[in-house]
Amino acid sequence: MNILSVLAIFSAFLGTSVAFVFTPQGRDGGIRSATSLDATIAVFGASGLTAQECVYQALRDGDKVVGLTRNPTKLLVPKGSGGKDADKPLYDHPNLTLIGGDVTNPADVAKVFESNIDGVIVALGGKTSDVGDTMLTVGTKNIMSAMKSKGVKRIAVVTSIGAGDSKDQAPFAFKLLMMTVMKKIFTDKNNQEMAVQESGLEYCIVRPGGLTVEPPTGVINVIDGEAGSIPRADVAQFCLEAVKDPNFPYVGKTPCISSVGGTSWVKDRSKAARGQA
Numbered sequence: 001m002n003i004l005s006v007l008a009i010f011s012a013f014l015g016t017s018v019a020f021v022f023t024p025q026g027r028d029g030g031i032r033s034a035t036s037l038d039a040t041i042a043v044f045g046a047s048g049l050t051a052q053e054c055v056y057q058a059l060r061d062g063d064k065v066v067g068l069t070r071n072p073t074k075l076l077v078p079k080g081s082g083g084k085d086a087d088k089p090l091y092d093h094p095n096l097t098l099i100g101g102d103v104t105n106p107a108d109v110a111k112v113f114e115s116n117i118d119g120v121i122v123a124l125g126g127k128t129s130d131v132g133d134t135m136l137t138v139g140t141k142n143i144m145s146a147m148k149s150k151g152v153k154r155i156a157v158v159t160s161i162g163a164g165d166s167k168d169q170a171p172f173a174f175k176l177l178m179m180t181v182m183k184k185i186f187t188d189k190n191n192q193e194m195a196v197q198e199s200g201l202e203y204c205i206v207r208p209g210g211l212t213v214e215p216p217t218g219v220i221n222v223i224d225g226e227a228g229s230i231p232r233a234d235v236a237q238f239c240l241e242a243v244k245d246p247n248f249p250y251v252g253k254t255p256c257i258s259s260v261g262g263t264s265w266v267k268d269r270s271k272a273a274r275g276q277a
């Protein structure tokens, strides 16, 4: 029995649905994805842990990347996909244009679109005490109006399990956080999602379960039930497919994704990954 059939049984047992299963790329002789067409991908919040994975994987697959972040030198090779290169500088990669700026400033966002962008990934985040109460919504609106003025259509936006109509897919403990310490973040996320849904763009709102910095599993489950955890590396792969695959099945949708065995809340090691613990 192979891993996929084990998974299918496992998820059937848990009442989740495996609607979207990725074939791991590049394991057998580095075969590239059929959807990899040397695109130029814009990544917003480029130094973030999920964004790092998006930047790294896109560059590895031969694409060009234009990134925006307030702190460019925070952009390092990610722990999940980076292997022995983890934590080395990524900000100086020759096929990366990295812009130091603030997504809430339209002039900074416009600098990203001075390049010809094929697809946009938004992986913004942070505590409201650092980023403010409305950064996600204001920033994402800036990005979307720049896209419209340049005719860029495809956007993947990382939000969260629990956002919008996925409220009941959040595990109980996470729901408590959403209603208390994360209340402002979720107000901003919900407004961000609404703006994306009203944009008329070819969007995919990606709602991951608990994020980890583990290596990619290559298997991503779109779930109807309660969310589990997922490596940021897998979230990034999903986002890249979302903006590069013309026939991506979740355009105009809001998939909740979790990963192999992702049926329980796995401790997030991101503090350590940021060098904070």
Ligand SMILES: NC(=O)c1ccc[n+]([C@@H]2O[C@H](COP(=O)([O-])OP(=O)(O)OC[C@H]3O[C@@H](n4cnc5c(N)ncnc54)[C@H](OP(=O)(O)O)[C@@H]3O)[C@@H](O)[C@H]2O)c1
Binding pocket: 044, 045, 046, 047, 048, 049, 050, 051, 068, 069, 070, 071, 072, 074, 101, 102, 103, 104, 123, 124, 125, 126, 131, 135, 139, 158, 159, 160, 161, 208, 209, 210, 211, 212, 232, 268, 270
């Ligand atoms: N942790 C979890 O278990 C979990 C679960 C589900 C969903 N999520 C969500 O998933 C998303 C990604 O999470 P993550 O932990 O990978 O991200 P992260 O490491 O917190 O990165 C977020 C990035 O946003 C950038 N940013 C913040 N304000 C900005 C601004 N004004 N202009 C430009 N860039 C800005 C920051 O870069 P600079 O500081 O360099 O500007 C930061 O690197 C977040 O929205 C998070 O809420 C998290």
Ligand SMILES: *[C@@H]1O[C@H](CO)[C@@H](O)[C@H](O)[C@H]1NC(C)=O
Binding pocket: 059, 062, 094, 095
């Ligand atoms: C940069 O992109 C070019 C193709 O445009 C590719 O040939 C080259 O290998 C890339 N550089 C790196 C370091 O990945």
